[in-house]
Amino acid sequence: MVNDVSTNKDVVSRFYDEVFIRHDMSRIDDYMRDDYIQHNGDCPQGKAGFLDFFATIFAAVPDFSYTLKKMVADGDMVVTYSTTTGTHTGGEWLGQTATGNKLEFDVVDIFRLQDGKIAEHWDVADTFTFFSQLGIVHDRKM
Template structure:
């Protein structure tokens, strides 16, 4: 596959999260798909990916993943996203706040035979929890570490 084709498949996964298009999961996600962002032992495959999207869309009203940068090389594509949404249900132990959030994510997709086979993500969860009021981030930055003796 060309870099452009790999990138387009990664971009098309946005239909699953942004549009709630669960059929797209079966078109774009491999049966043996592994999501390294999911907890150890979590189910694999297109239904698992669709279920994650379904859950996120129930937690976050008006959930949106906006692509701001994207590229592909070989069998991998990288997307830098801005996630926005209003928290309307419990998320990772934080009760619904009704707060609108805006948080950056990085996602890496590996595409094999025209389908996403692996996914890694880095989300700015500290910033997310700061926006939700669940964590207070020092305004002037963290204290400087003390050198070892």
């Protein structure tokens, strides 16, 4: 099966804009398979797990947003490098009650696409920065 790299990039771009910037899940079925395989240990499996996970995040961080820095695509893979931003003013997130703290940390998301939909996901995040901003970890000894 031929992978259409430009279609794959398009799907991920639209998914990002709608979900992570506009918090609009109404077209998620167009972008993601029901059996979405999730390798981030904090996020439950499947499209259903993804929706639950982000419902909590958007409640905790109502101004949650992403700025895309780089995107590369190769075969059935699309990788994005972005900065997550927002303010933790809403509910509890990862056991931490809202502090009003500003969040700004880098993430790389790795997606595998299948028949034009997101099928599998891995990620790496700058967790020291993220958890410090949340208030869960403290200073790094320099």
